[in-house]
Amino acid sequence: xxxxxxxxxxxxxxxTIAVRDLTLEVQDREFVTLLGxxxxxxxTLLRLIAxxxxxxxxxxxxxxxxxxxxxxxxxPERRGMGMVFQNYAVWPHRTVFQNVAFGLEVRRVAKAEIRxxxxxxxxxxxxxxxxxxxxxxxxGGQQQRVALARSLIVEPSILLLDEPLSNLDAKxxxxxxxxxxxxxxxxxxxxxxxxxxxxxAMALSDRIAVMHGGExxxxxxxxxxxxxxxxxxxxxxxxxxxxxxxxxxxxxxxDSSVTGEVTVAGDHRVAVALPPGAGDGAAVQLAVRPExxxxxxxxxxxxxxxxxxxxxxxxxxxxxxxxxxGTRVRVQIAADARLEVGQAVALRVDPRAVxxxxx
Amino acid sequence: MRAxxxxxxxxxxxxxxxxxxxxxxxxxxxxxxxxxxxxxxxxEALRGRLYVQALWNSLVLGAWTAVLSVVFGLxxxxxxxxxxxxxxxxxHLTAVVxxxxxxxxxxxxxxxxxSPNAGLVNRFTRDVLGAPALTFNVFSMAxxxxxxxxxTFPFVxxxxxxxxxxxxxxxxxxxxxxxxxxxxxxxxxxxxxxxxAVLSGALIAFVNAIALFGSQAIIGLPGRVFTLPTRIYALxxxxxxYGLASALSLIFVAITVAALALQRRYLAxxxxxxxxGKGSRPRLVDLGAARFAVLGFxxxxxxxxxxxxxxxxxxxxxxxxxxLQFWENLTLKHYRFVLFEYDVTRRAxxxxxxxxxxxxxxxxxxxxxxxxxxxxxxxxxxxxxxxVSLIPLGLPGIVVAVALIQFWLKTPLPIxxxxxxxxxxxxSRYVPLGVRSANTAFRQIDPSLEETARVTGAGWLRTFRSxxxxxxxxxxxAGWLLVFVPALQELxxxxxxxxxxxxxxxxxxxxxxxxGAREPVAxxxxxxxxxxxxAIGLATRLGRGGAGATVPQ
Numbered sequence: 001x002x003x004x005x006x007x008x009x010x011x012x013x014x015x016t017i018a019v020r021d022l023t024l025e026v027q028d029r030e031f032v033t034l035l036g037x038x039x040x041x042x043x044t045l046l047r048l049i050a051x052x053x054x055x056x057x058x059x060x061x062x063x064x065x066x067x068x069x070x071x072x073x074x075x076p077e078r079r080g081m082g083m084v085f086q087n088y089a090v091w092p093h094r095t096v097f098q099n100v101a102f103g104l105e106v107r108r109v110a111k112a113e114i115r116x117x118x119x120x121x122x123x124x125x126x127x128x129x130x131x132x133x134x135x136x137x138x139x140g141g142q143q144q145r146v147a148l149a150r151s152l153i154v155e156p157s158i159l160l161l162d163e164p165l166s167n168l169d170a171k172x173x174x175x176x177x178x179x180x181x182x183x184x185x186x187x188x189x190x191x192x193x194x195x196x197x198x199x200x201a202m203a204l205s206d207r208i209a210v211m212h213g214g215e216x217x218x219x220x221x222x223x224x225x226x227x228x229x230x231x232x233x234x235x236x237x238x239x240x241x242x243x244x245x246x247x248x249x250x251x252x253x254x255d256s257s258v259t260g261e262v263t264v265a266g267d268h269r270v271a272v273a274l275p276p277g278a279g280d281g282a283a284v285q286l287a288v289r290p291e292x293x294x295x296x297x298x299x300x301x302x303x304x305x306x307x308x309x310x311x312x313x314x315x316x317x318x319x320x321x322x323x324x325x326g327t328r329v330r331v332q333i334a335a336d337a338r339l340e341v342g343q344a345v346a347l348r349v350d351p352r353a354v355x356x357x358x359x
Numbered sequence: 360m361r362a363x364x365x366x367x368x369x370x371x372x373x374x375x376x377x378x379x380x381x382x383x384x385x386x387x388x389x390x391x392x393x394x395x396x397x398x399x400x401x402x403e404a405l406r407g408r409l410y411v412q413a414l415w416n417s418l419v420l421g422a423w424t425a426v427l428s429v430v431f432g433l434x435x436x437x438x439x440x441x442x443x444x445x446x447x448x449x450x451h452l453t454a455v456v457x458x459x460x461x462x463x464x465x466x467x468x469x470x471x472x473x474s475p476n477a478g479l480v481n482r483f484t485r486d487v488l489g490a491p492a493l494t495f496n497v498f499s500m501a502x503x504x505x506x507x508x509x510x511t512f513p514f515v516x517x518x519x520x521x522x523x524x525x526x527x528x529x530x531x532x533x534x535x536x537x538x539x540x541x542x543x544x545x546x547x548x549x550x551x552x553x554x555x556a557v558l559s560g561a562l563i564a565f566v567n568a569i570a571l572f573g574s575q576a577i578i579g580l581p582g583r584v585f586t587l588p589t590r591i592y593a594l595x596x597x598x599x600x601y602g603l604a605s606a607l608s609l610i611f612v613a614i615t616v617a618a619l620a621l622q623r624r625y626l627a628x629x630x631x632x633x634x635x636g637k638g639s640r641p642r643l644v645d646l647g648a649a650r651f652a653v654l655g656f657x658x659x660x661x662x663x664x665x666x667x668x669x670x671x672x673x674x675x676x677x678x679x680x681x682x683l684q685f686w687e688n689l690t691l692k693h694y695r696f697v698l699f700e701y702d703v704t705r706r707a708x709x710x711x712x713x714x715x716x717x718x719x720x721x722x723x724x725x726x727x728x729x730x731x732x733x734x735x736x737x738x739x740x741x742x743x744x745x746x747v748s749l750i751p752l753g754l755p756g757i758v759v760a761v762a763l764i765q766f767w768l769k770t771p772l773p774i775x776x777x778x779x780x781x782x783x784x785x786x787s788r789y790v791p792l793g794v795r796s797a798n799t800a801f802r803q804i805d806p807s808l809e810e811t812a813r814v815t816g817a818g819w820l821r822t823f824r825s826x827x828x829x830x831x832x833x834x835x836x837a838g839w840l841l842v843f844v845p846a847l848q849e850l851x852x853x854x855x856x857x858x859x860x861x862x863x864x865x866x867x868x869x870x871x872x873x874x875g876a877r878e879p880v881a882x883x884x885x886x887x888x889x890x891x892x893x894a895i896g897l898a899t900r901l902g903r904g905g906a907g908a909t910v911p912q
Contacts, residue, residue, distance in 0.1 A: 050536060052642070076535045083536045089529035093551045102547065103537035147533075154537060 002063055002157030002190045003028045004049060009058035009068075011044055018044040020214040021058070028157075031184050031191040033201040036211035037237065042194045045211070046160050049192060050083055051076040062158065082151030082189075086163040088143045090135040090150075096122070097131040099146050103154035121153045124183070141172045152187065161193045165200065177203050198238050202226065210234050226289075232357050235287045242293070242329050244286040245359060246270070251279050259351060262286070265323035268303050272354045283359040290332040292353035295321070295345050302346030305329065310339050321345060362819050363736045367744065370728040374747050377725075377787035381762035382750065388765045389605035400606035410607060413590040416500070416579075417569045417614070420586060423504045424511050424568035425561040431508065431660055432515030432564075433557055438653045440523040442644045450657040451520075457664035458513035461848035461891070463573030463865060464884050466506040467872055468668035470577065471675050471881070473497035479671075482683055498582030506574045509664035511567055515560035522556035523549070528641040541644070555626050562622040566615050570755035572851035573869065587611045588757045588851065595855060605765060608758040616753040669888075675881035693882035697871075704883065706860070707867035708890060710778060714863065715846035715894075718785035719839045725786070726793025726838060727801075727831075731823070734801050735809070748794045751787050756851025759788050764855065776858035784852040789842040796838020800831035836902040843898060847891050864890070 004026040011019040019041045026032045034042040047053050049060060051073055060068035067074045076083075091099055097118055104114045122128045125145040135143055144164060151159055164180075165173045181204050184191050195201055201208045202222040210217040210225060210233075218230035229235035232243065246262040251274060260274040262284060270286075278284055296302055305321035308328070316335050320328050329347060333339065389400050404410045432454075438444040439451055472480045473495050481494040496502065526549060534544040572588040579589055587607060594604040646653060676693055678685035697704050729748050732741045751759065763784055767775050774780045804827060812822040828835075850865035857866045864887050872880045 050532075052532060052535075075540075076532065077538045077540050079536070080538070081536060083533065085529040085533065087527065087529060089527065089533040091530060091533070091548060091552075102534065102539075106538040106543060150533070150537070160536075 003030075004158065004190065004192070005059075005061040006045070006049070007059050007061070009045070009048060009055045009060060011041075011048060011053065012056050017214050019048065019055075022214070022216050023058075024209055024216060024219065026190060026192060029188045029190055031181070031193065031204060031206045033193045033195060033205040033208050034211055035195060035198060035201040035208050035237070036217075037196055040211040041214040042196075042211050043162055044214075046162055046192060046194050049158075050081060050160055051079050080154070080156055080158075082154065082156035082159040084144075084147045084151055084159070084161045084164045086166055088140075088147040088164075088167075090138075090143045090146050092135050094134075095131065096127065096133050096135070096138070096146050099135070100149045100153055103150065107154065117153055118149075121149045124152065125149045140168055141176070144168060144176065148183075152183075152189075156189060158190045158192065161191065163195055164193075166195070166197070173200075180204060210237060212237070227353070227355075229287065229355060232285070232287065235355065235357075240290050240330060240332075242286075242288045242290065243357075244288065244323075244327055244329065246284050246286050246356075248274060248278050248280055248282045248284060251282075262356070265303060265325040265327055268324075270303075270349070270351070270354075272351050272356050274356050275358065278356065278358060285357045285359050286349075287355040287357060288329075288349055288353060290318070290330040291316075292349060293329060293331045293333075294348040294350075295331055295333055295337070295339065296348055298344045298346050300346050300348075302348040305345055305347050307339055307341055307343045307345060310341055321347060323347075363732065363738045366728050367732050367736075367738050367740065370725060370732060370744055371740075373725055374729075374744065374790075377783060377790065378747060378750050381759075381766040381787070382754075384766035384769060385605050385608060385758070385762040388601055389609050392602050397602075400602040401610075403603055404606040404610055409585065410590060413585045413587050413607075414610065416584055417586045417588075417611075419500060420503055420507065420575075421565040421569040421618075423500075424507050425565040427504065427508055428512040428515045428564040429557060429561050432512040432560065433519050434653075435512075435657060435660060436516045436519035436523055438657065440520045441641060442646050442650065442653065444646060444650045444653045444657070446654060446657070449661070450654075453657065453661040453665055454513040454516045457509040457660075458517075459844065459891075459895075460509065460665070460668065461573070461850075461865060461887065462507070462510045462571045463577060463850055463869060463872075464672065464888065465509050465664075465668045466574040466577040467868070467880060467884060468671040468675075469497050469502065469506045471671050471681060471877065472667065473502065477681065477877075479681070479683065479685075486683070496582070498578060498584070500582075500584050502582065503574060503578045503584055505663075506578055507568045507571060509668070510571065511564035512660075512664070514563045514567065515557060518556040518560035518563075519553060522553040524641075526552050526641060531641060559622050559626050562618050566618050569611075569614070570757075570851060572757055572854055573865070576854075576869070577872065588755065591757050591761060592854065601761075601765060604761050608761045611755055611758055612753055615755060619753055672881045672884050672888075675878055676885050678878060681877055693879045694886070696879050697883040697886060701871075701879070701883075703859075703862055703867050703870075704886070707862050707864045710861060711847055711864040712890075712894065714778065714782055714785055715843050715849075717782055718789060718846045719842040721782075721786045722789045722793030722842045723797065723835050723839045724793070725790055726795070726797035727835065729794050730797035730801050731827075734798065735806065745794070749791050751789075752791045754788070756784075756788060756849065757855060759784050760852040760855035763787075763852075775856075776861065778861045781853055781856050781861055781863065784856055785842075785846045785849060788849070788852060789846060792841045793838055796834055796841060797831070800834025800838070801827070803834065804830045833902075840895070840898055840902065844891070844895060847894060848887070 006022060006024040009019055009022050010017065022045065034045055036042050048055055048068060051068060054070060054073040055068055056070055059066050067079060100118050100121060101114050104117060119128065122131065125148050127142060127145050127149060130138065130142065135146065138146065165176050168176060177200060193204060205222055207219055208222055208225050209219045212233050218225055218234045225234065226238050229238055235241045244264060246264045248260060249263050249269065250261040259271050261269050261271055264270050264286070272286065298304060303323055305323050308320045308322050310317060310319040314335065316332050317337060317339055318332050319339055320330055322328055390396055390398065392399060435450060435454065439447050472478050475481060475494070475496045475498065478497065484493045485491045530552065531544050531548050534548045539547060569587065572592065575586045575589050576592065579586055591604050591607050594600045674685060675681050677689050677691065679688035679690050729744050732738060733745045763780055764775065767780060808830065809822050809826055812826045848865050849863065850869060853863045853866050854869065857863060868880060868883050868887060871883055
């Protein structure tokens with residue numbers, strides 16, 4: 001069992017609070033991504049899990065044993081975890097074999113077994129045959145795999161990854177995503193993965209933990225975090241989003257699933273699921289992803305708008321339409337549709353694709 | 360295009376006069392005798408008992424100094440860059456001050472403490488403690504290593520400290536998370552990564568140690584521990600044996616170049632550039648109570664390398680007669696003597712200041728020309744120019760002097776015995792520093808800044824004057840200071856080139872020491888240090904003001 005319990009952990013650096021009263025439960029064999037902009041505390045949290053620093057408050061437990069508490073930290077070398085660093089941290093003075101074998105040498109594994117296990121793990125990361133190369137003779141992607149192999153060979157129950165793909169070029173990054181995901185499934189290791197790239201997070205994770213300003217904003221499966229962001233910060237970070245001002249005209253009941261009505265751009269009425277506490281007349285914002293906006297002929301029901309910008313991106317059309325009151329709405333529609341600047345259109349939105357935030 | 364060739368020509372001619380022709384004369388002089396080719400000089404240099412002994416002593420001195428420089432420099436570097444030892448600024452300053460102290464002053468100070476009969480510490484152990492077995496004779500190989508060490512351990516310290524600081528933390532953390540404890544991590548990761556820097560520092564320590572004429576003359580001659588520089592020096596006693604001196608010089612050069620080549624090859628093959636990325640600084644090791652023990656080690660270095668020499672010279676300089684009860688009879692008469700009665704002093708001060716400023720200016724100027732041609736033009740021969748300008752790195756000070764004498768005695772120009780020949784010696788010795796500084800300074804200026812000026816219509820001279828030079832100025836000034844400081848205390852070359860009119864500070868101290876005037880020498884040594892400190896302080900302040908005013912942020 002290698003679930004991780006992070007319980008009310010706070011970490012300060014002088015006056016700044018890097019992680020604030022954060023609680024997170026990672027299940028055994030789960031792939032959890034800590035996602036957020038730089039400076040949000042995600043790397044600090046990862047280093048707290050690794051034991052490179054001690055929390056100022058709170059505790060971190062793995063499988064019931066307390067590993068970190070203020071003033072009582074099991075050092076990294078006795079945690080049995082693996083870690084892959086952003087710059088790979090492959091030792092330049094050791095060959096691929098020597099890099100990968102290190103963890104087993106420390107554990108006093110017999111030479112013959114080391115050779116066998118290194119061969120096996122290099123096979124796993126498709127580096128077989130490069131045993132005697134030095135890191136300087138390897139490409140970035142290959143160094144990345146050496147770092148992975150070095151961590152995997154000791155068969156950790158938990159693997160921590162700090163932006164491991166961010167130094168790779170786009171193509172390689174894409175391929176390594178699939179490989180990482182596949183690796184995690186096959187090995188059953190619990191992955192805690194840090195990144196600032198939301199598409200990477202969505203592609204890889206069982207659950208995403210969105211962080212901002214040292215706090216946890218939302219934890220959930222990728223689809224949920226994307227379609228039901230808990231707040232504007234999450235909505236904004238998880239991709240493109242329109243924030244359209246509106247006013248409540250018919251409040252929902254106490255049950256938030258009950259649909260209410262708002263007016264947009266003057267008095268066009270739209271049915272949406274309102275958050276609790278949004279009473280009649282309250283100003284709100286409708287968060288809508290550009291791809292959730294349908295563009296229909298002006299004769300059909302919808303919000304009247306005029307197209308102001310159109311860009312053909314190959315796989316889709318990206319553009320802006322302006323509502324009556326001047327609000328600009330970004331739309332992304334299928335590439336085979338016809339859209340021209342100045343064209344009068346109507347915009348329609350499925351109420352289920354709208355999240356309403358208090359303004 | 361014309362400008363490039365002009366600059367190239369000026370630089371080439373200057374380098375020829377400073378380096379190539381003297382070196383050629385040296386080589387020629389070593390294989391000829393009265394115009395006829397001979398290998399007799401080399402045979403004598405490699406067979407004669409005196410010279411083989413000197414060669415051996417030089418190697419022993421260099422080896423011991425290099426090893427001990429690591430023993431002292433590496434732990435200090437580790438403590439300052441990797442631990443929570445207290446008073447880091449103090450420890451760092453200890454290394455810097457030790458490095459800046461003129462080596463002959465340390466030697467003279469230690470003579471006052473450990474000469475067999477009159478040395479204060481020896482008197483104390485013998486007469487007060489009654490333990491003559493515990494006395495230490497400074498006039499020995501051990502003594503020579505002791506007085507050389509303060510000037511060589513800083514090389515290892517500085518290189519090791521910067522290497523330790525630049526090792527990416529994640530390299531060590533990777534070992535840790537794989538289960539390696541502190542010592543295992545140090546042995547498997549940290550040490551191999553900083554080894555090239557440490558070895559490099561040790562080799563530079565070796566090269567510098569064997570080239571220090573001052574300590575080897577002051578300590579070695581009375582102890583009959585002859586080394587290459589002192590043997591070469593002795594060959595200039597009447598009748599001078601130029602040929603043998605040249606051959607011995609070239610053997611000296613061969614050793615120096617071999618050590619530097621080894622250093623460069625090792626560094627080139629095994630220097631590890633950390634990949635891009637965040638690259639965090641390593642965490643500091645919490646030493647607990649042991650940090651005071653480590654600080655104690657640093658204090659020991661401070662006492663040996665800084666406190667002992669300076670306090671001793673200060674005490675000797677104000678005592679009527681140096682001895683166990685020296686504080687009972689204090690006097691300032693030695694200062695009065697060296698400052699007002701001994702007319703050599705003022706001449707030496709003026710000469711040294713003029714020579715150091717002029718040499719620094721010339722070296723940086725020449726360095727700028729070479730650097731500019733190398734980096735900003737595609738003229739043929741620019742690489743050769745660069746290589747030639749680095750030759751003096753392999754020439755010990757006394758060898759530069761021998762080469763200049765060999766060359767200028769063959770010309771009709773009577774510059775031997777004048778300030779000019781000393782200026783040539785200093786400039787050629789320190790040209791590599793000028794070239795390196797200029798190279799670094801120019802490299803940091805993006806060529807597009809200059810191209811912008813050219814596009815707007817400025818000629819290359821105008822561009823150089825109003826864009827390149829102002830931007831490079833802080834770097835060039837740093838180079839100027841890098842030459843000025845050692846030139847102000849230069850002894851190894853000056854000792855063969857000075858006359859009573861062109862005497863320099865270091866030579867004045869050495870000559871006065873030779874006459875046995877113990878207390879006045881100490882006073883002159885203190886005066887020298889005050890002048891060096893004041894000049895460095897003044898130059899730094901002037902340079903900083905100027906640089907700040909011209910470099911826009």
